[in-house]
Amino acid sequence: MEPCGSASNNTICMLVVLFLIFNFAGTSIMYLRSSIIEEEMILLKRMRDDIKMVFEQDPAARSTLEVITTYAGLHAVWSHLIAHKLYNQKKYVAARAISQISRFFTGIEIHPGAKIGKRLFIDHGMGVVIGETCTIGDNVTIYQGVTLGGTGKERGKRHPDIGDNVLIAAGAKVLGNIKINSNVNIGANSVVLQSVPSYSTVVGIPGHIVKQDGVRVGKTFDHRHLPDPIYEQIKHLERQLEKTRNGEIQDDYII
Structure with missing residues (x-):
């Protein structure tokens, strides 16, 4: 048996080490690649769902190409996905840069720290502001001029939580650390300063809750009535x- 320090043994040891390195690297690359592919698939599914939401909520939508290329609300939401990921990685400057570029092109300001659910539809969009600690559930529709903001200079949680299936009409302001529960409609130009229970409609300044006796308020409610x-x-x-x-x-x- 050759001594451990011999040339042949060193060669064998080196080959074993290289094999282990390449095997580990290959496994890591495959894992990383599969993770990237998985993230891409999730992102593509989310984008498809967002596009589908536009067709469900906007009768003016004619084609997928039109929606992808001309709907500022989609552009703002998709830009936010990137900004929010950077924000979670503590790359705050890059996240804010993307957020501000998106605001410049869309007129919609979404802080990178805001948490947004699936199928958020921002219609028209100009003037929409969504604060840093705001959370938004799934299937939410927001119209132009809406502010989801704070009420002062306090730090920490200071913006509203929006539940699922909520419609916030044009010009409405939802302010402070309050909760808008699921299946709520907020009328145009309302100012909401208190939490709202599920299956409600809110109108007025300050917002007044009108309960619907447990019957779900539809998203097609008529502002005239x-x-x-x-x-x-x-x-x-x-x-x-x-x-x-x-x-x-x-x-x-x-x-």
């Missing part, structure tokens, strides 16, 4: 005053 709680209270007072004048109510009616 939204309930107005303040108007209903005024009409109720007018009816009471009229009854008082007509003698139908004998007791003093105090407003």
